[in-house]
Amino acid sequence: MLRISVVLLTLFSSCLSMASMIIPAPPKLAADAYILMDADTGQIIVEHEADKRRPPASLTKMMTSYIAVHELQLGNVSEDTMIPISVKAWQKGGSKMFVREGTEVPLIDLLRGIIVQSGNDASVAVAEYFSGSEEAYADWMNQYAKTFGMDNTHFLNATGWPVEGHYSTARDMAVLARHIIKDHPEFYSLYAEKYYEYNDIRQPNRNKLLWRRSSHFTVDGLKTGHTDEAGYCLAASAESEGTRFIAVVMGTRNDDARTRETQKLLAYGFRYYQTQQIHSAGDVLQTQPVWLGQSDTLDLVLENDLSLTLPRGGDDELVKVVNYNEYLEAPIEQGQVVGSLSITRDGDVVAERPLIAANAVAEAGFFGRLFGKIQLFFARLFATS
Structure with a gap:
C-alpha cells in the first residue's frame, strides 16, 4: 500500500512576537515524591519518584468519592438517597464528619463529608451502602484503578487507613485526579468548598491552597492526606486562562510544607508552560x-x-x-x-x-x-x- x-x-x-524563553530546571521539592501533569493533555511536566509506591493516606478518598459520584451520574442513586450509618462507620477513628450511628444521611452530605471534611466515618458509610462492606468496596476501587491504568495502586479500604498492602503513587493519584476533573465536571466544585457544617460542627477544608490567591492561577481542588506513615500529602489542581495543571506531592514533613511545595510546583508550571489547542x-x-x-x-x-x-x-x-x-x-x-x-x-x-x-x-x-x-x-x- x-x-x-x-x-x-x-x-x-x-x-510569536515574544522572544524565545529559556526554561529553567524545575524546583526540587522537600517531598518524597511529586508530579505535575497537564489535566487536558495528560502530559507530565515535572516528576520525581512518581512511580514509587507509598501509602496515600486520605488521597484514597478521591477514589471513594469518584465511584459514588459516578453512580450518581449513572442514575443509580440521587443526591437525596439516604445512607444508613452503621456502628462501624460511627466508631471509625481519625478525621470525622461526626455522623451518628442508627441515622440516615443524604448521599450529597456524605460526599461533602468525604471531600471537604475528610471524614473516615462518611467514607465507611458510603462504602457499606454501595458494596455491603468496606472490603468489597475496596475491591471495586481496585477495578476502577485498573481501568484507569493506575498500575501501582492497590486499595484495601475506603479511607486510607494505614495497613500493609494499601499503596499508590504520585503518578496514579494524578491520573485519578484527572478522571475526577474530566469525568464528572458538574461535581468537581465540591472539591473547592472551603467549609462544610454537619451536626452543628463546622469544619474547614484542609487544603490551604484554596485560601491562597495567586496572580497566575487559582487552586480549586482536590484532596489532602496525612498519616505518620505517609507524611503530609496533597493532590491539587489549578486553572488559569484555559490551562489546568494537577500537582501531587507526597511525603512532606508538615501541613505548611505540603502547601508550600505544592504551590511551588504549580507556580513553575503556569510560569513556563501552557495548554494550546492545535486542532x-x-x-x-x-x-x-x-x-x-x-x-x-x-x-x-x-x-x-x-x-x-x-x-x-x-x-x-x-x-x-x-x-x-x-x-x-x-x-x-x-x-x-x-x-x-x-x-x-x-x-x-x-x-x-x-x-x-x-x-x-x-x-x-x-x-x-x-x-x-x-x-x-x-x-x-x-x-x-
Whole structure:
C-alpha cells in the first residue's frame, strides 16, 4: 500500500512576537515524591519518584468519592438517597464528619463529608451502602484503578487507613485526579468548598491552597492526606486562562510544607508552560482521492480536539505529517480510520492521532467501478514507472 506523507511546517503559538524563553530546571521539592501533569493533555511536566509506591493516606478518598459520584451520574442513586450509618462507620477513628450511628444521611452530605471534611466515618458509610462492606468496596476501587491504568495502586479500604498492602503513587493519584476533573465536571466544585457544617460542627477544608490567591492561577481542588506513615500529602489542581495543571506531592514533613511545595510546583508550571489547542474535532486536515466510489474525494478529520502542552514565550515550530493511502477504495464508512497525524517538535514526536473519514463514500455502480479500475490501474502504473 503506497502511502503519501504531507509535511506542513506550521508555527503554533500565541507568543510569536515574544522572544524565545529559556526554561529553567524545575524546583526540587522537600517531598518524597511529586508530579505535575497537564489535566487536558495528560502530559507530565515535572516528576520525581512518581512511580514509587507509598501509602496515600486520605488521597484514597478521591477514589471513594469518584465511584459514588459516578453512580450518581449513572442514575443509580440521587443526591437525596439516604445512607444508613452503621456502628462501624460511627466508631471509625481519625478525621470525622461526626455522623451518628442508627441515622440516615443524604448521599450529597456524605460526599461533602468525604471531600471537604475528610471524614473516615462518611467514607465507611458510603462504602457499606454501595458494596455491603468496606472490603468489597475496596475491591471495586481496585477495578476502577485498573481501568484507569493506575498500575501501582492497590486499595484495601475506603479511607486510607494505614495497613500493609494499601499503596499508590504520585503518578496514579494524578491520573485519578484527572478522571475526577474530566469525568464528572458538574461535581468537581465540591472539591473547592472551603467549609462544610454537619451536626452543628463546622469544619474547614484542609487544603490551604484554596485560601491562597495567586496572580497566575487559582487552586480549586482536590484532596489532602496525612498519616505518620505517609507524611503530609496533597493532590491539587489549578486553572488559569484555559490551562489546568494537577500537582501531587507526597511525603512532606508538615501541613505548611505540603502547601508550600505544592504551590511551588504549580507556580513553575503556569510560569513556563501552557495548554494550546492545535486542532478541533472535525477539522479537515487532508482531502484525498477516493477510487471506485460515488464520490471522488474524502475529507480526513480528527475525532477529538487535539491540544498540546507547550513552553510559553517561544516560537514553537511544529511539524505536521499527515499519512494517508493514495489509492483508497470505496466503500468507506463514516468514522473509519483512513490515515494518521503525527506532530513533532525539535525532532521529537509530541502527538500521534488517527484520522477518520468525515463522511461515508458508497461504492460506484458496475460501470463506474469498471471505469474506475481502469483509471486506477494506469495511475499505479505511471506512479511506479
